[in-house]
Amino acid sequence: MNLTFLASSVLQAIAVLFQFAAAIFALKLIRVTGKWTSWILIAGAFCLMAIRRSLSLWDLLSGNPDGFISSLDLLDSIFALAISALMLAGVLSISPLFQAIKQATETLRRAKDDLEIQVTQRTMELRDANVHLSVELDERRKAERQLAQYAEELTRSNAELEQFAYVASHDLQEPLRMVASFTQLLGKRYRGKLDQDADEFIGFAVDGATRMQRLINDLLAYSRVGTRAKSFQFTDCNIVFRQTRDNLAKAIEDSGAIIFQDPLPTVEGDEMQLMQLFQNLVANAIKFRGAEPPQIQVSAKQKGTEWVFAVKDNGIGIAPEHQERIFSIFQRLHQRSEYPGTGIGLAICKKIVERHGGRIWVQSQSGNGSTFYFSIPKGKQ
């Protein structure tokens, strides 16, 4: 009897503690989840349960069977109803929270799945890209190899060209020199001693051999633009042009040519070749002069990233239909008896200008003088 009493009292006291603790924890959850009405309702329910249990414990301990609870059955019923109502209201009002949690979890899971799919997809794309990249790399390597091969071929063909130049200068000139020398010797020794035909034939032979020598020499000069080229230096065109005038002093004096020279720029180029370029153009201006003494104007203008040089003369001019042709090798517009020469000068000019990364062209009307233009990139100064 005594033991039962004791156990019941202790168990009820613990129940009271648990109920208060539950109420406090419920209130604490407000901070974490919001939903404060739900938690207050639930906490209220726990409090009421604890109060009711305390009253019944009080009854038990005081030994008064007609204490608060048992004597007033109505109070107990009210407590039970209030607790149930608060519990119901609390649970109902908190249920959206779990709904939300469930939804959030669902969304999270879906997001994770999506993410996994995306990762897989990206991985596959990356693998594809890698494959593509390695194919591209292979292609690039192949292209590089091909480029190296082309460069090698170019080097080889340049070497062959140089070899050709040497062959042309030595092996080809040697027999030609013999033909020319002995026909000349024949002419010297036997002119007038054979008949008129013989003199004429010898004349043609000498003329042909001499001309061929000149052609070979010109061809050599043309090929040397590439093979004997020097690297580019900053070159003051005023100095180059002064040298050109010195070189042509005799032709200038003989023709009575007047040369006007504007200030010229400094460009990156091969000094010797630039001099040859000016020299060929000015020599042409003197050679193809009209009835008047030649007047030659040399100038240069900046145009974008280039210098455009102009050599203007008052000579016989060039008909528009011939203006393209004159820059090709061995192209002539006149009879040899009118104007001598093999037709190499402008071809060399073109090769020199192109080696410097520029262009050469002419503006002219037949009988109205010509202006030769050429451009040289300004380079980095």
Added chain:
Amino acid sequence: MKGIPKAACRPIEILMVEDNPGDVRLTVEALKEAKVRNNFHTVEDGVEAMAYLRRQGPYAEAPRPDLVLLDLNLPKKNGREVLAEIKEDPELRRIPVVILTVSQAEQDILKSYNLHANCYITKPVDLDQFLEVVKSIENFWLTVVMLPPR
């Protein structure tokens, strides 16, 4: 002893090393008008040239030349090798060697002088100039300069 008194005692011996008979003939033609009495000898390649200079084989009786006209492009042994051998030989090195070639290549000129060529002449393309050059060689080397005694 002084240098050889020219023309006075004996003819000058000239050796031309040249594989082109045309050039040999042109040189002979030019030398026909020479003021100095000369004996003109020719060999056609570098091996023969060295045999001649060292008096070997058929050239045992050959006179020591006073002047060598040497082409650079020769069969068997080229002119550069001949020049080098002459200038390395204490017996032959004092013989003046005139390089007479068609080559205008800078490296040929430089190499020849480095090998102690006495002068370097490019064969002129024009006949009159060629004759003139041979006459200048003759005039300079056979009358102007003092050659070493043999």
